[in-house]
Amino acid sequence: MKRIRWTGWLTGGALVCFVGVGAFLGIAHRSSLPAITPPKAADFPAEMLSRGAALAAIGDCIVCHTADGGVAYAGGRALATPFGTLYSTNITPDPETGIGNWSKEAFKRAMRDGVSRDGRHLYPALPYDHYRQVHDGDLDAIYAFLMTRPAASAPAKANELIFPLGFRPLLAGWKLLFLHQEEFTPRPDRDAEWNRGAYLAEGLGHCSGCHSPRNIAGAEKTGSDAYSGGVAEGWVAPALNGSGPAAVPWTSDSLFTYLRTGVDGRHGAAAGPMGPVVHGLSRAPEADVHAIATYIASLSADRVPKAPGAADRVAEAARTNPAGASLFAGACAGCHEGGAPMMTQGRPGLSTVTALQLDRPDNAIRAILQGIHAPTGPAGPAMPPFAASLTDAQVADLAAYLRSRFSERPAWTALETAAATVRKEESQP
Amino acid sequence: MTVTITVNGADHALDVDPATPLLYVLRDDLELNGAKYGCGLGQCGACTVHIDGKPAFSCLTPVGAVAGRRIRTVEGLGSTQAPGLLQQAFETEQAAQCGYCIAGMLMRAQALLDRNPDPDEAQIRAHMQTNLCRCGTHMRILRAIRRAVAMHKGIQAAQEVRP
Amino acid sequence: MTPAMSPLSRRGFLTGGALVVSFALAPRAFAQLAGGGEGGAGPAVVAPDLKGSLKSSPWLDAWIRIDADGRATVFTGKVELGQGIRTALLQVAAEELDIPSAAVTLVTADTERTPDEGLTAGSHSMQDSGTAIQNAAANVRMLLAADAARSWGIPAEQVTTGGDGRLRAPDGRTLSYGEVAERLSLHVQAVPDAPLRRPADYRTLGRALPRVDIPAKLTGGAAYLHDMRLPGMLHARVVRGPSAGTGLQSPDLDTVARMPGVVKIVRQGGFLAVVAERQWTAIQVLRHLQRASYARTTLPPLPADGSGDAVAATLKALPTRDIPIMDTSDPAGPAVHSVKARYTRPWISHGSIGPSCAIAQYVDGTMTVWTHSQGTFDVRRVVAELVGLPPEKVHAIHAEGAGCYGQNGADDVAADAAVIARALPGRPIRLQWMREQEFGWEPLGPGMMTELEAELGADNRIVSWRHAVWSNPHNNRPVGAGGVLAGNEADPPFPAPEGKPIPMPEGDGSRNSNPLYSFANTHVVYHFLKDMPARVSALRSLGAHLNVFSIESMLDELAAAAGIDPLAIRLDHMRDERARDVMQAAADRFGWSKRPKGDGRRGCGMAFARYKNLGAYCAVAMEVEIDRETGRTMVRRAVAAVDCGQPANPDGVRNQIEGALVQSLSWTGHEAVRFAADRRASFDWSSYPILRFDDVPGSVEVVVMDRPGAPFLGTAEAAQGPSAAALANAIADATGVRLRDMPLSPDRLKAALGPV
Known part of the structure; x- marks a missing residue:
């Protein structure tokens, strides 16, 4: 790991x-x-x-x-x-x-x-x-x-x-x-909770370490590029400044739920390196997590939400990706299709899961191959890995189906290669 | 639609919806009892089989996805008359109570031993983490796996001294 | 099927080559409360002088028949639940018949073949059936010997047996059991004093015989009801809301009726099921129908979620009926130390690994139901009332399921399958519940609370002891159609019967609330709560889990207050020698006197109980290590000692105790059913996590006390309470923190420990 x-x-x-x-x-x-x-x-x-x-x-x-x-x-x-x-x-x-x-x-x-x-x-x-x-x-x-x-x-x-x-x-x-950063100073135009959140997120929480892009020398980009999304251990760390593709805009409430429990009903579950972050925050003082959520939510407050809303183009996706539809029915539907217990119990539907809206398929492919480890301990959201049961070509079919069914955004490309890359990485000791 | 799968070395051509989870094909079409329905969610391991030598949840594996791949079930480890080494170890340790999880435990453990014939205790426990037992047979299951490791070593040692 | 079983003369004689046994079952107590083995009313007693279940089924041929080649078929009304009873009963029969165990075939509960022994529950199987088979076999051996003696013209006491199925005369003449059995009727009532074999001569009993059911379970043999495939069998799924007390609104039946492979949609009143040729089709239809919204259909609010305070608030809000359990007044000195504490347990799921399953077939006016219920004869009663057939037209047969540990969905699914089969005569219907249905609809183990107050005098003797327990009924086992979901859903519905307490000495919520210790001025009261916020029924050990947890935690709290050794305070208050012996045996094997002292991280705890104060004695000691950063408790090692009377199979006893200990660690340390406002929110293994391999103990050792020839006391539930309390006591010893609300989870322990 x-x-x-x-x-x-x-x-x-x-x-x-x-x-x-x-x-x-x-x-x-x-x-x-x-x-x-x-x-x-x-x-x-x-x-x-x-x-x-x-x-x-x-x-x-x-x-x-x-x-x-x-x-x-x-x-x-x-x-x-x-x-x-x-x-x-x-x-x-x-x-x-x-x-x-x-x-x-x-x-x-x-x-x-x-x-x-x-x-x-x-x-x-x-x-x-x-x-x-x-x-x-x-x-x-x-x-x-x-x-x-x-x-x-x-x-x-x-x-x-x-x-x-x-x-x-x-x-x-x-x-x-x-290395020129200075000790945090509060912004007088913001309230105490926001400042607390900014202090924690910028300092100890080091959120931008993953969620900001890095320059050629490996240092975080700042200014307007800050929080416009990065990469962590091969997982896309989505933008937190509102430029990301979330189907439904984040609010400070949904951020709090996500950071505290590892899953939010309209965005999905914390996966990959975000898991340990949630693990820590699930045990941190609740007020501090609220503060972080408030601060992070403010990063996108100025943007006009361009969230497309939930998509579920089931018939069209089945027509264009019949192989993917069949794989979905046998491998995924037991949790993610309507009427599945997870859906009845309010877990996120795939229509609003951010991983399916991102420009890159990496997070979806990683989640399929590696699964999701419950970030807050055994009672958290989890997903089994499919590396042993699905081939790269099948993962590609499935990812293409998921994208076409649950997102209005352009189809992903080179999926089989992406799957092969993740699998190869995973099989290394 | 016809799907051809290879289970325990034998080919089977089946007229079946390729989305059907392998579990139901094994149980209802091939009449193999080993893999069990436990959760259908990949959370308990009762349905574990090997696909191309790796442990997988048959409840979440569409049969169409494993056409032409090697599937092994607990029936492929041995029979009552000729039990495999791991099955012998489970029998010796009496490592079952209700036993509903045991076929999955065997397949899970066998996958470890196929990859690493001499795992240590921590490796065994970490590997078995995916499989649930409700009767509390864990201690015996662990003993049985350790016994299988020892039996394997014994066989190897015996083979080495043979001229 | 049982061809040899058909028409029999009244006297039970038939010549078909062997001694045939008629169906000499005692009059059954239909329409009576079941609950035999659970402490409720069992089958009617017709022969009070006899032992075990012979009291209700005294005819020998109801229990044993011997065929021409000397093989014995033994009938029991108890069933294999994974506890190994099949092997243990085989050993009992083989021992007392004095034949090899391989020559015995055991038939478990079947309403047309075996005696009704009530439920297989309450750790009663060895006491009821083991004792009955032991005495029946001794009677049979006595009759065989007497008959042989007559034919040889010698006194019966000169006839001996040698474990090989032959009777021997002193002069070397022999007769096989088969030869004698051919001319002997066993349709006679047992006598109470047939001589038992001497423990010193035991060949089979008390040996660690490998369990007969294990080989098939290891190799994919047909070991379970789930594995039965009958010709023409169809697959069904029952369709319900997410959990007990909810109902689907307007499921989309039109679409699914047109789906290929669907044979029938069964809808009767509120009952809805789909039948298909293939299992996968039935599941897909179920999922489609479950897309419908649901509404809560029953009125009482669900239990509050979460803390011990929430459990207590839920229970204390319910009207109580107060049942005095124990009141003693003794002269005693003044109190020096006084401790008062509340202990709670949340609602717990049985969590069977295999969701419940049944097969039913309705042919020519007869309903056959294969069930893994613990009450095969109750399934007959329930199904008969539910589908409107006379009981004799319902044939219930036990087939093994996954471990159930009480009343899980087994009874409900059997009734469901029967309703479907009645609507679709001819073909066998196999119905298995889905995982979320097992979590959502099975009766849970009830949430409970206790309040204890105890005082210790200057001489370190307890001078007063108060114990109050609040609980729903634990025994809501169905004895009629109103006890199962399909009955409640019928039109008109069969109403769910009002819950009743099981009277002491067995008790239900009150079980083990009466301490076996000798405490002065003991006052125990059971606040029985008949109104159930959640559907509940029997879970392994019933109230003993929390009552023993409470008593044994309190003893350690007192010991800590007074600075006395936990073992000493127990021995000082215990007169029962066998109880003292198991405590000492566990302590000796554990190395109690040389145990490491609690140092903030490591610590040791022990606890004891005699199950129901009637069953097995069990003491548990364990050493834990606490990760103070995470609050995680690792049990480094555990030792249990158990006295269950003569152990039929010591390895079977070890297996049961090991399992109960580990299961209790899971319940006590990790488990709680979650509730949302309108449903149970535990629906899978991530919303109801149980112990996995990384949390099981480093080692578990079980000392089985050797009690040659002592009456069977049962085993299965003896470790539940002591293991729970030993865990809490070890955590307290390690950290100084006393956790009184289950689950003793990492989060709770970490919160209690604070940051340092």
């Missing part, structure tokens, strides 16, 4: 790093900060710990920093990238292998500057470009929370990156170009 969205920065980041390698070596050096004796739980006020817990849930630290079946926060999760594999590190307070002897200052330097206590540069898989925006007091709270987790001895696994990306001083160049 790959759960992180960061293929972008490496693509361009590599380029920049190569160019500037000599120039940056001089500024690449960062000093080591002194080791401390690990603090005790009693050193932190209870209020700070509970605030830290809530913030950590929104930042979803546990997802990347916990291996499958491993000890919470002890790291070791493999983060596969086209350039090799990174392993997340142990952020439990173990002094030898974790961050037990990190001072608050060292922690905050890592969160803001992407530098380890020992002075090494950290890869921007840790989204410090966002964490720079987090208030000092909140970083203190997260520090307190992490330093009071049970310590686990778990040495870092060696990354397996292609040459020369293992040479960390190169990262200084990337930072020089792109």
Whole structure:
């Protein structure tokens, strides 16, 4: 499982790093900060710990920093990238292998500057470009929370990156170009909830890390391009600025439901890398999730909705894609056709599922082949994978049928190739 | 419409709506009892069969989609008279209560052993996660899979010492 | 079918080569309350001196017949539910007949062949049928020996058996059972004192015989009702709203009537079903009809969803009938510690993996129904009333289904199939419910609550104990047409009967509310709630699940308050030696005295109960590890000890206890039916998640107490309550947090633990 969205920065980041390698070596050096004796739980006020817990849930630290079946926060999760594999590190307070002897200052330097206590540069898989925006007091709270987790001895696994990306001083160049974000300041023309949402979404939540496109150097585009959609682990992260193709416009209520439960009746279920995000938000303070929903909804408030509404052209789709219609009847209808229990119980109908409205078929194909893991735990929305039962050609027929039946938008092309690509990726270890 | 499918090595030409889930074709046309209707939603695993060697939910597999592909059911693992190794292990461990889930469990587990003959406990549990048992037979199912692994190793060791 | 069963003379003699057995069934208690085995009224007792179900069916040939080659056919009114009873009863019969188990054929409940033993429920099968078969077999062996002795002219007590189906004289002469049986009538009433074989001589009983039903289940053999294929069989689906208490409005019948492959749409009153040549056609028609909107048809509001407070509020809003269960007054010292607590359980689904199924065929005025109901004879009563036939024109035959754990959809689907078959005479109708129908329409295990208040004196003895339990009736098993959905949907409808409590000592919501411990000043009351917000009926262990959970949680709460060891407080209040033995056995095997102390993450808990205070004794100890980040509880290891009397098959007992323990962990730790305003909202395994492999214990060990020759006590439900309480106690030991509202889910535990 790959759960992180960061293929972008490496693509361009590599380029920049190569160019500037000599120039940056001089500024690449960062000093080591002194080791401390690990603090005790009693050193932190209870209020700070509970605030830290809530913030950590929104930042979803546990997802990347916990291996499958491993000890919470002890790291070791493999983060596969086209350039090799990174392993997340142990952020439990173990002094030898974790961050037990990190001072608050060292922690905050890592969160803001992407530098380890020992002075090494950290890869921007840790989204410090966002964490720079987090208030000092909140970083203190997260520090307190992490330093009071049970310590686990778990040495870092060696990354397996292609040459020369293992040479960390190169990262200084990337930072020089792109690491300029400042601490969040509220907008006086907006209310407190909006500002809270903006702070969380831009900072710890790092929503634009996936939902904004990236430039050639792998840094997020800003300005009018911000939130116009991106890619995460091969999944399309739809635009949040209203330029996306949702059949029904998002509202702050529907966003809240989606972020909190992983499914909204008129847009679909959280799939792929959005799953872990929902997992964290399902456990975060409800008011914070409302605030994030309010902020995200505001991003598209200025746009005139061009949502086409729900489509269900069942007869036409069956005529043009009879093979797809037959596959749908046997493989999908038990959940997604009218009269199926899931429909009777108010789960989203395919007519309004965003994945079928996107310009690219990737999300639909990934959902068909890989299924959807219930993001909020076993009671969440889930879908079984069809990789074993359907061939690439059948997936293509089915996707074409779904598109023609449930969307007014142009037909997808090269579906079989797209299916083959996803399948190949999936079959790699 | 005629659909030809290959089940446990035998070809069957069937006059059937190709949308029909494989499960009902196996049960009602081929009169194979192994795959069971549990949920029809791909959530419980009672209907698990192998398609080209991989475990799949037959309740969500249109029969037209598997024409010409290799389908294996629990009947293909062995019979009462000549049970397969995994079936023997389940018998030895008495790994069934009501048993309704068991054919699916066997097929699910067999797919793991075909891919990895020596899985560790965590791998076994993770792999079996898709299949539900309501009687609470999980501990015996796990024991049976471990036993099958050991039996397989024993056979291999025996073969190695043979001149 | 049973050709050898047909016309028999009144005396039960027939010569067809072997001793034939007439249908010597006792007069049945039609129209009576069923519920034998559930603590309700069972078949009428006609021979009170006899043991087990011989009381109601005293004729030997109702139970056993022996053919010319010495094979025995044994008849039981109980049924295989996956609990292994078929094998256990075979072992009992083989042992007392003293023949190899392979020479025994067992016939399970069939209204034309076997005795009516009421329900297969309440862990009663060994007590009722095991005991009956044991004594009947001993009677038969005694009669065979007596007859052989007569022919040899020797005293009967000189005749011996050797486990091979032959009778032996001291001089070496032998006769086979078959030879003797040919000339012997078994149409005689059992006597109460036929000598039983001595436990020391047991050849079959008490052995871990492999279960006879397992090989077919592992190889795709025809093991289930679901696997039956009768010539000309049609496939049906019944069409209903999303859940009990809803109805479809204007389903589109016109379209489906024209669909190819549809044989018939059956619509009678509110009952609607489709019959097709192919199963897939029937399902597609069902889906099409389900597109219709639905409305709620019954008035009482559904249970509130969610928290323990919501469960309590729902129950406390209902009118109660207060039934005193236990009141004692004893002199006792002043209280030093006092604890008061409320415990709740939400509504729970049986969650059978295989949705319920039945086959019915109506030919020449006779209805035959194959059913996996726990009450085969009740299915006959229900169907007879529902389709308007005399009971003797309804033949109900048990065939195995998926595990049911109480009253799931089995009875309803059998009635549904019969209604369809009556409307379409001739061809067999196979009807299986869909997954969402099983979740939506089966009777649930009732939501419950208890309030306990207990006081501990200075000498660490309990000086007062109050236990109040609120519950709907748990035994709404159908005994007439009003008890099934098709009856309620008929025109005119058969009204659902009013729920009744099962009286103590078995009890229903009150089951196990009377502590087996010796507490001073014990006051127990059952607030019986007849009005049911959700359709409910029996779920494995009935009220014992919550009552034992409550009692055993409270004991640990008291022990914690006083700083006493949980095992010590139990032993200090327990006089029953067998109870003490299982507690000690579990503790010893677990290593209780050397257990790791609760450290915030790891902890250990134990609990005990004797099921119904009449059945098996069971103690459970377990060690848990808590992930404080997620609230997830992992059971590292569990040990159970069980005393079920003479174990017929120790491995069968282990299998049952292991399963009950794991199932109880699922109920207690994870499960709750969800409700929306107008329907049940649990309709599949994602809206009703149960335990999967990643949450099952690291290990489960079962110690089966050896009680040679002791009366059978039953096993199946003994671990449900103790496992639930041991889990809560272990979590409390590990974390200091006491969870009193089921499910003890990760979210709840995390919320209770707080962020640190």
